[in-house]
Amino acid sequence: MIEVLESAPLTTVQDRGRPGLAHLGVPPSGAADTRAYELGNRLVGNRPGAASLEATLAGPKLRFVDAALVALTGAEHWPAFEVEPGDVLAVEPYARGARVYVSVRGGIDVAPVLGSRSTDLMSRLGPPILGPGDMLRVGNDVGGAPEELPEPRLPAEAVLRVLPGPRPDWFAPGALEALTSRPWRMSISSNRVGIRLEGEPLEWSRREELRSEGIVTGALQVPPNGQPILLGPDHPTTGGYPVIAVVRSDDLWLMGQLRPGESVRFAT
């Protein structure tokens, strides 16, 4: 068992989420930084898809009731280490990156909902947001021996590579260039549903409404005010705002490490 002592500002359980259910209106959810989440499971020898804790901007503080093998990945990186019964693990506030994954050998065992242990903040599926006093069981999602892997680096400057479309025709000429030629500021009202970006507005070329269509994580959706929203893992499955460009799948993980107030660039 693991006791949650502190979890502010936001700690949730995350795994690979709920892909395949979008036609029911169920968001993909899952770890925001998939690269760090997958790495954490390998460092402690878990089966792919085992659940970890996802901390946002700081924390958590945990007391281990039993011995365990633990790794931290993402904004902090600690290769696998042993904890003894009664040990307290406190992740100190970190200045770079937004998310830390706490991976425990065996995985976090909470009841899966629709095949996943992920907390979906928008749809309120999966376990509730963690709070002090919560007791977490360690599961049996062990895959093999813990792996030793190099520490991946966070880039000095956040640049997300995008592919134009699917609705370039919805925007005034030059809008794509405007998106990629200047930095955008990540608003503090950003979360796992979407990252709100602030900057010179991107202009629509039309006045009509787009009929709702399926949308993906990493899509840059542009509401009429011209301030793009970069869709995160808990995004609704359909949307009625045109998408000007979509982040390449290789770069999606980095969205999970953007901090409110920081700037991000997009490159074609």
Added chain:
Amino acid sequence: MSVSARAVGDRALLLELAGNEHAVKVARRARSELVGVVDVVPGHETVLLTFDAAVDADGAIALAEAALADDHAPPDPVLVELPVTYDGPDLAEVAQLVSLSPEEVVARHCAATYTAGFLGFTPGFAYLLGLDERLHVSRRAEPRTHVPGGTVAIAGVYSGVYPRESPGGWRLLGRTDSVLFDAEREPPALLAAGDRVRFVAR
């Protein structure tokens, strides 16, 4: 019939179709036959396909064209009846906006047979097509922060039922006890794209 497609990043494809009926037909076929597909998401007149690796655009387009060319009669649609108590907070305002009495609004809302065009917004929320044209009203200027689960509402060309408490900008006509989404049920969503829906006043 030729189908056009738009790339959505490097893992998804958006098929553009001539209407919702085509979208539902193509989505059904893609779900059962397309290899390497993770999600098949019908929209109002599109189908989004997401892939676990590279996008197979040629395969997807060929499959969509084959689905549309197939003139076998589709299976009889499922008909779902939703009993509704028409006491919503916006019923009087909607009546005023469309110059009908509240009773006439209810009668028209119940007279139509709707088609679940697609799902989205929140788990189990179906955008229902087939709303009487006289009842097409805009969303509220100020969305409500709390709309109770089971609320029956309209906005634009759509009607819908809020599966659970959520924010919402639609006009609220009434409420149903039917459970639109239950993660423990199989299938979890009461309505699927292509299903027919009728509202029955109680």
